[in-house]
Structure formats: structure tokens, C-alpha cells
Amino acid sequence: MNMKLNLKVWRQKNNSSKGNLEKYQVEANEHMSFLEMMDVLNQQLLEKKEDPIAFDHDCREGICGSCSMVINGRPHGPNGGTTTCQLHMRHFKDGDTIVVEPFRAKSFPVVKDLVVDRSSFDRIIQSGGYISVNTGQAVDGNSIPVEKEIAAKAFDAAACIGCGACVAACPNGSAMLFVAAKVSHLGLLPQGAVENDRRVVNMVNQMDQEGFGTCSNIAACEAECPKEISIENIARMNRYYTKAVLTN
Secondary structure (H helix, E strand, O other), X not given: OEEEEEEEEEEOOOOOOOOEEEEEEEEEEOOOEHHHHHHHHHHHHHHOOOOOOOOOOOOOOOOOOOOOOEEOOEEOOOOOOOOHHHOEHHHOOOOOEEEEEOOOOOOOOXXXXXXXXXXXXXXXHHHHOOOOOOOXXXXXXXXXXXXXXXXXXXXXXXXXXXXXXXXXXXXXXXXXXXXXXXXXHHHOOHHXXXXXXXXXXXXXXXXXXXXXXXXXXXXXXXXXXXXXOOOHHHHHHHHHHHHXXXXX
């Protein structure tokens, strides 16, 4: 079934210019994803020789974390555990008005329209989100035994795709859930435990340097995370950080 939608989309030429919401009308099929609907709108704009709407996308399979949009006030839209590219138009009704904005955070400056600069996340990862090992022949996957419960917690934290929805949802613009997920998935495993103290201190310090806000336990980050990362990881990171500071 096709539906006619009224869109209010944030248009902003660049970071230094003033943005505003522009009104558009588009006809979309209920089986389209939200990004496919945006493609249809951009095709209409191109046919009118107007500037298409800039938005990030890559895999369109809910893995890359690129499709950052705030839809009707919620990062990635109304569905829990869903990225923008996985959101389908059947969740909207004919005649609906949909407001589409970029992620709002001081540390995510707008590049153009719905595209934001999330390179601050890259710098946090570069500060310590890795394991230093000597290269050589790969060891057997089961050569280091890991308890099932620990492995499961590490895997759940590793599911973070770094989309930034946690930052966009947080009224403080905090990146604690993102950093905690990266710290947890490495720190829980034996291979990452060796560098855990240095890692958590460096990553938290870099997070602060990037201008992200502090965590006040509102838990909006967990509610809007498309991979449903638990705020239990924040508590774990705080324990890691306290231990690292006190012991070193």
C-alpha cells in the first residue's frame, strides 16, 4: 500500500550556517525502509533540480551505525532495538507528519543537513579501544578458556555499532554508554585484561576532552540504543576507572 507523507526535514548548508526545517511531501510504499523513502524524496528533488538532502548511510543492514537520524524526536525512530535503515514505513500511517533531524550534541557538529561529524568517537577508540598484541600465527580460538557468562557479557557489549544514538538521546550529551561498551567488551576478556587500567583511563580522559557530558543515570541511552546495550556496562566501567586511578 502506498501512503502520502508530510515531511519536515532539517536543512543546513554547513556547520557555520543557520539551519531550519523544510516541508516536503512524498509518496512511499509501506514496505520501504525509512532510507528508501528518503531516496524517493531525493529523486523528486533532483528532478526539480533542487539540492538533495544529505544523510549518512552505508550497509543499510543495521550494522554500520551510519544512519543517524532523529525521527519525531527519537534517535532512529519510534521502534526499540532498530536502526533507521531497519525502520519500515508500515510503522507510519497515510497522512502522517514526520519530523527528521540530525543527532543533536555539542560533540557531533552538523556537517550538512542530517549528516553529523562523529570523528570524536574515532578519537576515543584511538586512545585505547584496542588490544596490543605481537603479530604472528593466529592462535586457536579455544586456546584461552573463557567462562560462558563472561563471554556472553563481552559479546553483548561488542554488539555496539558506534552510531551515537546514546549521545543523541542523553539530555547531557554523554558518551558513557558507547565508551563503556568498548571498555567492557575488551576488559572482560583475558586478552584485554592486561591493558585494562591504561585503556579505561585513556578512553575516559579522551571522552572528556571531546566535550561529552556526564552520566546522570537517566538511562535514555539504553532505551534508544539500537543494539540494546545495557547501562550495566557504565557501572562496570566506573568500577574499572576507580580501580585504575586508585591503584596507579
